[in-house]
Amino acid sequence: MSGRAGRRGQDLLGDVYFFNIPLPKIEKLIKSNVPELRGQFPVSITLILRLMLLAAKGDDPEDAQAKVLSVLKHSLMTFKQPRVMEMLKLYFMFSLQFLVKEGYLDQEGNPMGFAGLVSHLYYHEPSNLVFVSFLVRGLFHNLCQPTRKGSKHFSQDVMEKLMLVLAHLFGRKYIPAKFLHAAVKFHQSKVFLDDLPKDFDDALHEHNINVTQDFASFLLIVSRLADMSQEYELPLSNIKFTGKECKDSQLVARLMNHKEGRKAISPFVCLSGITDVDLFQPQTVINHVVLRTIGINGNQAPLLWSQRFDNKGRRMPLNAYALDFYKHGSLKGLVQDNRIHEGEAYTLLKDFALTIKSISVSLRELCENEDDNVVLAFEQLSTTFFEKFNKI
Structure with missing residues (x-):
């Protein structure tokens, strides 16, 4: 010790x-x-929303604001790095703008709408933000239609479709691409999760486009904090591409000729013809093209992609463990077919059950209509899922 x-x-x-x-x-x-101690990126959009909730709802406003500022100022990542502190301030402003735009904060910075629900599901970012966007668009109201008018019961088909959407948001466990077309027989589970329903997938695509545009604008601003002396230097050999001694180099000449229209793009990526405009395209992998000394990567953008690919370009399917368990209620089935260790499967199912319960309780508190179909559907789903879970 x-x-x-x-x-x-x-x-x-x-x-x-x-x-x-x-x-x-x-x-x-x-x-x-x-x-050498290195801190990780200390803030996220949901964390900032939680801090705004603390500042607004605290019993002692001055003490609450002091605690919020303490969290934002004393990051290990910013220790002896004033440039990083400036970048974090800009990210804070980007997050506030996003939260106001999405209706979680008013113009005065006070939480509103579904801010409580989003902050409660902070460990599922960005799925928590996407879930609320689906809710606001009315997609869940279109889906959750009872068996007959005036009924408070929903069919198995509606429940399974609701489970499919929630599994895409809160049960994201990927399977290696090589198993997608392997000759493997499954006894109880379907294993590979089906695609999102088209209306939900279209809404997710629109969400990603809006977030990409906002985040790209933020990258153009924060690019001014990049250390260009390092950007024009090879990372391994430390060979610099600036100065008079390099003026006759063909590579240097080409790098310098591609500076127009590029502020946030790495000088070496510029050789492939990518410009700042490409940052606004959803297919652009931000981590591969942005200036590396900014200290920002695509993980700070609340993007949720419906498809993921491995380094060979093969699609990686999502594991359908949550939906499979809802259908057959067997933990052994997940171990045998879905190839999940029994202890891990139990933990995943418990987390998923608590997530549904949290959503159900939050919607009941937020909705003034006691007979709202979405509230009733989530209560039915939560009750059924917990009944199955408590039997294992």
Whole structure:
């Protein structure tokens, strides 16, 4: 056991106490190089929404605002890197703009609408945002039609279609592409999840287009924080492509000729003809084309793709474990057919059941109409799923 040598950012000196550690190991630790600590990207859109909820709903407004600022300011990622702090500020502004545009915050920054539901499902970002977009568009109301007018019961077909949509959002476990066309027999499960219904898939595509355009605009702004001295340098050999000594290089000449119309695109990607305009296209893989010293990648954009491909261009199907379990209620079936370890399958099913329950309770609290079809459908689905889950 050892103590920490001071408080980061406050103490220049500190003491470390070693207890029950052999002297040779202590000597090795003292003489070894100090490891470099690197923080991960500290914020997400849902986290910022939760912080805005804290600031707005806190009993002590000043204390709540101080806690929010503390979370935003004291990131390990920004330690001794003022450039990163500026980038995080810009990402915060992008997130606020997105939340206002999507109706989660008003112009004063106060939470509204489905802000509580989205923040409660924070661990499922961006699926939580997509779910609410489906809800606002009325897709779930179109789907959740009872067996007959005035009834509060929904058919098995409606429930399974609702499960299919929810599995795409909250049960995303991929299967290696090689199994898609393998000659494997399944005894109880279907294993490969069917595509989203067309109306939901079209809405998801439109959501991705809108998010891509907003995020691309953000990248063009934050690109001003890039370290261009590193951008014009090969990462392994550290050969620079700027300066008089490189003016006769054909590669350098071509790189410099492609600077027009490119602010956020890597100089080397420019050689393939990609411009800033391509950032606004959904098919553009942001991580492959953007300036690498910005510190931003596509994971910070709330995009949810209906299809995913491996490094060989083969489609990776989603595992239908949640829908399969809803149909047959067998944990052993998931182990045998879906190839999921029993302990993992139990954990996945429990998480999925709690997600449905959270949505059901939130919708009941938000909806003034006690007989709303979507609320009733989620309550029926949650009850049925938990009954099956409690039997395993």
